[in-house]
Amino acid sequence: MAYRAAAARRADGAEHGASRIKRAYLRDPVRLRNGGDGAYSFFLAGIVIGLLTYKPQLGVLIPVALLVAGYWRTIFGAAVSTLLFALASWLAFGSEPWLVFIAQAYVGGEILENGWVDWEKMVSVYVAARVLGLSSNSAWICQGAAALIALGAVVATWWRAGDFTACV
Secondary structure, three states, X not given: OHHHHHHHHHHHOOOOHHHHHHHHHHHOHHHHHOOOOOHHHHHHHHHHHHHHHHOHHHOOOHHHHHHHHOOHHHHHXXXXXXXXXXXXXXXXXXXXXXXXXXXXXXXXXXXHHHOOOOHHHOXXXXXXXXXXXXXXXXXXXXXXXXXXXXXXXXXXXXXXXXXXXXXX
């Protein structure tokens, strides 16, 4: 609503010169500094998103949303921060943690399938299905179905969402 009112004032010519620039700078200094298109804001958002890679399950569908919506600057910011985050980890700890992580990636699945952790400590569709008595294979099918539904919801939402530039 306020955005439309500001646009109407601009169309009427009610704001002129320095006062208009001053008001715009006070409202959104990052957008003004970057030529009014908010490029820097989108890049910074990508950097913050990239920091979620320390625990990727927190934002596994964020890249899908950004791709569907076409937020290339945000994707670039996320890629840059992810690579810098990984580089910092490698410089600090070397290759060993990365190799161990890759070598033991299957352990999480084994823990789930064998029930080595109490079910109430694990929150997922897979665990809910196992608690209800389904087999491991059936539970994985339920988990996959839930993931596909979530993926479809993200794509449908961001495909129709339109332009969020006014929100930045």
